[in-house]
Amino acid sequence: MQEGREKWQIVPMAGMRDLLIYENLSQAYEAEFSSLTGCMPDHLGRYALQTPLDENHPGFLLMEGDIPLGFMVICLGEIQDVSEFYILPVRRRMGCGFFLAKGVFSLFPGRWQIRQIQGADHAVLFWRGVLDRLIPGGYAQALVEDPFWGFVTRQRFTLPTPTP
Template sequence: MIIKTVDRATAHIYDNLCQAYEAEFSPLTHKHPNADGLFAKDTLLEGNITGYLALNDDIPAGLAAIKQQDHHDFEVCEFYVVPVFRRHKLGQRFAAALFDQMSGNWQIKQIEGADQAIAFWRSVINTYTSGQFLEENYTDPYWGAVTRQTFKAH
């Protein structure tokens, strides 16, 4: 797996994967595509938000949008692994590589009803931190009720 930072040359790949991500979560977000069949993105790659692509044998396999709130505070805003690459630890390796690259305080939130995402993040963070993380129910100003994990990456 190779991780690339999204730039002008790869922005279209990120945008294409975002459509699959938004469609997958549409039953929970209640979002509908527009007249062209496209979903609006919740997180734009601008300011302090950087996009990343995970490539598996040069095939786009996943995306992440990471918000850097200050030098050592990070939030996973978006994270998606193409279904065919799931269950092969690609998502876990992708997340761990991002945590290793950006040491500091992290938070990750999953919307209510995203049970598979909650289980995924619990497993990933538990493995990464050897169980040293906090999980809580949290009311997010944008998403409402979410499950939130916080931890420190080394």
């Protein structure tokens, strides 16, 4: 089921419309992980954004025409970090996640890490699958302690700068 791939587009988040899309999709994302994070919605039923967008935390939407399918937010630094990643359940296992991850990674060569909280086994399997396709055997995975989330599974890898 890859009929939508030619219609997929990665769009850098900019402007109020994109921020609204990110905030809306984040509600489903935060709810999905709430049993692992312990996060609760506020008195209006809304979850707080874990990673607000700024110059050090750019975000990218995966679009199919004018319909958002997911997002990826990264943290720029000495080691780039995947801060947030979400694909609508209806579009999972269709290549959307790989398409988005590969596209964003290609924009930022260098050192990277991806972390998954304990219990997010499906996320660990997803990221290992992405990395096995992008850089077979080219990443290190470890269980490490994160100051905010406790123990997390972390993959670290380096993406080379493309040669012209």
